[in-house]
Structures are given as C-alpha cells and as structure tokens.
Amino acid sequence: MNPNEVDILLVDDSQDDIDLTLHALRAENLASSIFVARDGEEALDFLFCSGAHAQRSFDRPPKLVLLDLKLPKVDGMQVLKRVKGDARTKIIPVVLMTSSKEEQDLVIGYNLGANSYIQKPVDFDEFRKAVKLLGLYWLVVNQPPLATGKLKAAKQGQ
Amino acid sequence: MSSAGTKLEVQDSTQSKAKLQVLLVEDNLADAELMLRELRRDGFDIATTVVQTRAEFRRRIKEEFPDIILADYNLGDWRGVEALEILHGEALDIPVIMVTGALGDVTAVECIKQGAMDYVLKDGLARLPEAIRRALREKHERSLRHQAEQDLARKVDELARSNADLEQFAYVASHDLQEPLRMVVAYTQLLSERYKGKLDENADKFLGYASEGAQRMQVLIRDLLAFSRVGRQEAVSGSVDCNAVMAEVLQSLASTVEESGAVVTHGALPDVWADRTQVAQVLQNLIQNAIKFRSKEALVVSVQAEKAAQNWLFSIRDNGIGIAPEYAESIFVVFQRLHARDEYAGNGMGLAICKKIVERYGGRIWVESQAGSGSTFKFTLPAHGPEERVAEQA
Amino acid sequence: MKTAPELLIVDDNPADVVLAREALAGSAHHCQINSVGDGVEALAFLNRTGDYATRVRPDLVMLDLNLPKKDGLTVLAAVKADPDLRRIPVVIFSTSQLGRDITRCYKMGANCYISKPGNLHDYFSAVKSIEEFWFGFASLPEQGE
Numbered sequence: 180m181n182p183n184e185v186d187i188l189l190v191d192d193s194q195d196d197i198d199l200t201l202h203a204l205r206a207e208n209l210a211s212s213i214f215v216a217r218d219g220e221e222a223l224d225f226l227f228c229s230g231a232h233a234q235r236s237f238d239r240p241p242k243l244v245l246l247d248l249k250l251p252k253v254d255g256m257q258v259l260k261r262v263k264g265d266a267r268t269k270i271i272p273v274v275l276m277t278s279s280k281e282e283q284d285l286v287i288g289y290n291l292g293a294n295s296y297i298q299k300p301v302d303f304d305e306f307r308k309a310v311k312l313l314g315l316y317w318l319v320v321n322q323p324p325l326a327t328g329k330l331k332a333a334k335q336g337q
Numbered sequence: 338m339s340s341a342g343t344k345l346e347v348q349d350s351t352q353s354k355a356k357l358q359v360l361l362v363e364d365n366l367a368d369a370e371l372m373l374r375e376l377r378r379d380g381f382d383i384a385t386t387v388v389q390t391r392a393e394f395r396r397r398i399k400e401e402f403p404d405i406i407l408a409d410y411n412l413g414d415w416r417g418v419e420a421l422e423i424l425h426g427e428a429l430d431i432p433v434i435m436v437t438g439a440l441g442d443v444t445a446v447e448c449i450k451q452g453a454m455d456y457v458l459k460d461g462l463a464r465l466p467e468a469i470r471r472a473l474r475e476k477h478e479r480s481l482r483h484q485a486e487q488d489l490a491r492k493v494d495e496l497a498r499s500n501a502d503l504e505q506f507a508y509v510a511s512h513d514l515q516e517p518l519r520m521v522v523a524y525t526q527l528l529s530e531r532y533k534g535k536l537d538e539n540a541d542k543f544l545g546y547a548s549e550g551a552q553r554m555q556v557l558i559r560d561l562l563a564f565s566r567v568g569r570q571e572a573v574s575g576s577v578d579c580n581a582v583m584a585e586v587l588q589s590l591a592s593t594v595e596e597s598g599a600v601v602t603h604g605a606l607p608d609v610w611a612d613r614t615q616v617a618q619v620l621q622n623l624i625q626n627a628i629k630f631r632s633k634e635a636l637v638v639s640v641q642a643e644k645a646a647q648n649w650l651f652s653i654r655d656n657g658i659g660i661a662p663e664y665a666e667s668i669f670v671v672f673q674r675l676h677a678r679d680e681y682a683g684n685g686m687g688l689a690i691c692k693k694i695v696e697r698y699g700g701r702i703w704v705e706s707q708a709g710s711g712s713t714f715k716f717t718l719p720a721h722g723p724e725e726r727v728a729e730q731a
Numbered sequence: 732m733k734t735a736p737e738l739l740i741v742d743d744n745p746a747d748v749v750l751a752r753e754a755l756a757g758s759a760h761h762c763q764i765n766s767v768g769d770g771v772e773a774l775a776f777l778n779r780t781g782d783y784a785t786r787v788r789p790d791l792v793m794l795d796l797n798l799p800k801k802d803g804l805t806v807l808a809a810v811k812a813d814p815d816l817r818r819i820p821v822v823i824f825s826t827s828q829l830g831r832d833i834t835r836c837y838k839m840g841a842n843c844y845i846s847k848p849g850n851l852h853d854y855f856s857a858v859k860s861i862e863e864f865w866f867g868f869a870s871l872p873e874q875g876e
C-alpha cells in the first residue's frame with residue numbers, strides 16, 4: 180500500500196475490534212486503503228510523517244482517522260490533542276471510537292476538536308452497522324478537506 | 338574660435354514642422370557653417386542648433402528632440418563618441434552622423450560600433466546630404482516597424498483581456514445561476530411527489546415537464562461551468578503521472594463501470610506535462626462516453642499511449658456504437674449532439690471540454706470511427722514542460 | 732438522547748430551511764428544529780442573548796456559509812473559540828464546492844462539510860444522513876442549562 184494514499188487510519192489496540200472494523204469497511208467497499216496503528220506513538224509517527232513513517236507527506240493525509248481512547252504508549256486524548264493542535268494536521272477528520280461512556284471524555288474530546296465521538300457498540304451486528312454508517316457518513320456524504328475534495332466534486336457532476 | 342558654453346542658432350526662413358531639426362555638436366563654428374552650407378546647397382530646409390559641451394548637449398536633446406545629430410569627434414575636452422553614450426543613456430533613438438577631420442579606421446569603426454549611423458570626413462562634405470538622407474530613411478523604417486509591433490502587442494492584449502472577460506462572464510453566470518435553479522428543481526420535484534395523483538392528471542404531466550426542464554438546465558449549467566473553468570488560472574501545469582490519474586478516474590467511475598459491465602484496461606501510461614485535474618477530466622469524459630454509447634455487446638475499453646515526437650499520443654478504443662465519419666468533427670463542438678434526448682442523456686459538453694483542455698496544452702484531439710464498429714478517440718499532450726522542450730530542441 | 736435533540740439551522744434561504752424541515756418530518760428522533768437567517772442571529776441564539784435568552788443550547792448546528800451580516804466562517808470561528816460553545820458539533824451545509832472553502836472550514840474547526848445537493852432526492856438524503864448520524868449514532872455532550 181502506498182503510505183501516501185491511505186484513506187483511513189485506524190488506531191486501536193484490540194485485535195478483535197480491528198478485525199471487525201476492517202471487515203465491515205471492506206464489506207461496504209468504503210475504503211480501498213486502511214492503515215492500522217496499534218498504539219498512540221505509531222499513530223503520531225504516521226500523522227506527523229516521522230519515525231518509521233518519515234517518507235509520508237503532509238500533503239496526503241488520510242481522509243479519516245478512527246481513534247480509540249485507551250491506547251498503549253500514548254493515549255488517544257494525547258494523540259487527539261497533538262493532531263488538533265498542529266496546523267499541519269488539524270484539518271484531518273478524527274472520529275473518536277471508544278468503549279468509554281464517560282461524559283468527561285465526551286466533553287474533553289469535543290473540546291479538543293474531535294470531529295465526532297462514537298461509543299463502540301458491544302453487539303457484533305451493531306458494531307458492524309456503526310462502522311458502515313461511520314464510513315458512509317465520513318467518506319461519502321462528507322467532503323474531506325484538501326485535494327481529495329476536488330475529484331469528488333467532479334464525480335457529483337454525473 | 339568660440340568660448341565654451343556659447344551657442345549659435347541659425348534659422349532658415351520661417352520655422353515649420355517640415356524643417357529638419359539638426360543638432361550640431363561642434364566646437365568650431367567655421368566648420369559648423371561649412372556643413373550647413375553644404376546641406377542648404379543640397380536643398381535641405383533646416384533648423385539648426387549648435388552645442389559644444391556635454392551639458393549643453395544633454396539639455397538640448399531632451400528639450401528639442403532633433404531629427405538628426407551631426408557630431409565632431411574632437412570636441413576639446415570631450416569626444417563626439419561620448420554623445421552616443423549619452424543618447425543611449427537617455428534611451429533616445431536619434432540618428433548620429435560623425436562629421437570629423439581625419440579619423441583612423443579603427444576609430445571610425447569604433448564610432449559605428451557605438452551606434453553612429455555613419456561618418457563623413459570634413460574634407461568630403463559632399464557625402465553629407467546623402468548620408469543624412471539615408472540615416473533618416475532608416476530611422477523612419479525603424480519607427481514604422483516599432484509602431485506596428487506596438488499595435489500588434491496592444492491588439493493581442495485587448496484580445497486576451499476580452500477573452501478573459503468572456504470566460505469570467507461565463508463562469509460567474511453559470512455559477513450564480515445554479516442557486517435559484519436549485520430552488521426550482523427541488524420544489525418542482527417536491528410538488529411532483531407531494532401532489533402526485535392529487536390534482537388532475539394534467540398537473541402531473543405539467544410538473545413533470547417543469548421538473549425535467551429544470552434538471553436539464555442544471556446539468557447544462559454545471560457543464561458550462563466546467564467548460565469555462567478550463568481556461569481559468571486555476572490550472573497548474575506540472576509533471577502528471579497518468580497511471581495514477583487513471584487509477585483515480587477508474588475509482589471515481591467504479592459504480593458506473595460496474596453497472597454497465599464494462600471492462601476497462603490500460604497499458605503503461607506515461608508522464609505528461611499538464612494540470613492533473615484536467616487530465617483526469619479528459620480521461621473521465623472519454624471513458625464515460627464510451628460507457629454511455631456502448632452497443633449490445635459487452636463493452637471493452639482500452640487505453641494506450643505511444644510517444645510521438647515531443648508528445649504522447651493517447652488512444653481510447655471502444656467497441657460501442659461508433660460514429661459516422663461525417664460527424665467526426667462536429668461532435669467536438671459545444672452542445673453538439675448526435676442523438677435524440679430520449680435515446681441518450683447528456684448535452685454535448687463532454688467532448689467540447691476535452692478539446693478545450695487538450696488544445697490548451699498545444700495538443701490535438703480527434704476520433705477514428707465507423708458507425709456500428711466502435712470508436713478510437715485519440716489526443717496528444719506534451720511530454721515535457723517548456724524548459725525541457727527547449728533543451729530537447731537545442 | 733434523554734430529551735428530543737435540538738437542531739439549529741443557520742441559513743438565509745427560507746426555501747432551504749423548509750426543505751430541511753420537510754426532509755426531517757417524521758424522523759424517529761423527533762428533533763426540534765430552530766432556524767435563524769443570519770450570522771448575528773445565530774450567535775445571539777447560541778449565546779442566549781436578547782430574544783433568545785430562554786432558548787436551549789442546540790445539540791447540533793447546520794451552518795450555511797453565505798449569510799448576511801456575519802458570514803458562516805465568522806460564526807464558525809466564534810463558536811469554536813468559545814469554551815462553552817466549541818463542544819457543539821457544527822456541520823457546514825453549503826452550496827460551495829470550492830476546495831479552499833472546504834479547507835478553510837476544517838481549519839476553523841468545522842466538524843464536517845457537506846455540499847448541498849442540487850436535486851430533491853439527494854438533498855433529502857443528505858439532511859437525513861446528517862440527522863441520523865449525529866442524533867442516532869454519534870455521542871453528543873450534554874448541553875446542560
């Protein structure tokens with residue numbers, strides 16, 4: 180996969196959840212290229228084009244980041260704070276996807292600039308539906324920023 | 338002998354525009370008189386000023402704009418050839434003839450190199466009138482040419498501005514028309530749906546026509562907008578990887594391709610020099626057309642490229658319904674359609690847009706086809722940017 | 732959602748507001764729709780000043796960009812700069828498809844950007860998707876009193 184043509188960055192340390200999410204996204208043909216980071220540090224390296232991902236370019240960000248809150252090394256809120264706090268990355272849509280039901284997390288998340296917050300359904304089917312809706316909304320209904328927006332406009336002209 | 342700083346003004350008969358304005362740079366008034374006598378004898382009607390110093394010269398050329406300058410080489414504390422530098426510095430195009438005593442050949446050539454039109458020796462003043470006439474003739478021709486160049490430049494400028502105005506107008510018109518049109522489309526559709534069967538049957542039909550008309554207009558304006566955008570400054574030329582663009586276009590058309598069951602293949606595609614979005618637009622329009630005008634056979638579209646001198650020649654071949662050769666050119670004309678509206682949707686802008694884009698980069702687009710046996714659309718785009726093109730030609 | 736969700740539509744075109752209401756009529760979430768026609772009214776509503784003193788803070792804002800008095804970007808910037816208002820998701824719902832408008836909105840903190848489609852069916856579909864996603868799936872912070 181071309182690291183500069185990633186549609187979705189999925190950040191989660193639960194293999195089960197990762198598998199479910201990938202399966203649901205692929206079943207709906209929503210994203211051709213999904214990159215998985217299993218901890219906050221790797222997510223930051225990816226988005227800030229550093230470390231193992233130094234060959235990535237800031238000009239080609241993912242269209243969507245699905246970010247869990249409980250992560251090893253660097254937790255989700257920290258990742259969110261850094262991404263939304265930097266002019267180079269703040270425009271990337273970040274959706275918090277977490278099992279946390281804490282009102283506190285909700286408020287902090289939105290205040291830090293999270294584009295949206297989804298509570299991971301416990302039920303297998305509900306989870307898949309949620310991912311499908313998520314993907315549809317953020318990749319099809321929504322217009323992501325930057326270069327990707329242009330070609331979409333052309334498509335709507337059909 | 339005269340002292341530095343005095344001037345001698347000689348006027349022959351009355352001042353008139355027809356008089357030749359001569360500026361003499363000469364410190365010997367007797368020599369000056371000899372020159373003037375020669376000219377008068379040859380029939381020149383002249384108005385003369387004589388200057389001796391640099392300062393005086395500098396002042397006079399700016400105040401009086403003489404038709405011709407006759408300059409001596411030896412001027413006491415300066416050389417006549419400096420007058421040439423001064424003229425050059427003031428960007429004045431006045432012919433200068435050196436009129437001087439014995440000059441070595443080297444010095445003479447030096448004067449010509451510095452910009453003097455000619456040189457005449459003081460003991461050969463008989464040559465002076467003809468030298469002057471020739472210098473004036475050449476100056477006149479130069480002026481005419483300069484004027485013609487300026488006229489051309491001005492016309493090109495006007496044309497460019499007029500073009501830009503037209504495109505701006507087309508863009509603004511199509512852009513601003515979209516909003517009220519969106520209202521008409523949405524509400525005729527809402528009326529259609531909400532009141533279907535509730536009013537008399539004519540109402541359904543009338544609403545249907547209104548709705549269709551509005552929607553057609555929407556597509557038209559969208560296409561006009563796309564067409565007018567082609568010429569705008571938004572396009573940025575650079576090296577474009579056509580393989581990557583092709584992949585994006587195919588993804589963009591994924592559902593259309595799937596629905597039609599078409600098989601689209603392409604060979605290795607090159608890099609071209611153009612705007613990436615516009616290249617995508619050309620490929621997308623051509624492939625969409627191939628899908629739209631497919632025959633009952635399963636559609637096969639193949640995209641290839643081959644090098645042709647400084648360009649790449651792209652071919653998009655399909656096995657669709659084809660185009661009769663007599664229409665091969667008109668299909669590229671804006672709004673030109675070959676089929677009735679109910680046979681094939683669309684308003685005939687797609688190919689016009691392709692043509693405009695391709696021609697913007699100096700390329701050509703055409704079709705090779707027969708009715709009933711598929712079409713091959715071909716177009717060229719430059720392989721390199723302007724600098725590399727020049728280097729290749731060198 | 733404990734109570735019916737509150738939606739604020741900021742759009743100077745009443746025809747578009749009517750369309751949105753039509754699209755959402757009969758929605759399972761019974762959202763309460765409020766609308767204002769310009770940027771000044773929008774901020775008054777959100778800050779609960781003047782005529783809007785008794786209003787509830789909306790759970791979601793659908794914001795057009797071309798507004799009189801104060802434009803959409805100005806409203807967006809004000810909302811995202813305010814510590815009490817910034818947690819409210821703002822969906823830009825606008826006719827502009829220009830890349831730079833889209834990018835600018837994201838830079839200002841817009842939660843998402845949706846182009847108003849040109850035909851009825853897609854328009855309804857877009858509005859319903861927005862409502863369904865934000866009130867049916869996403870978790871939203873309590874807007875409190």
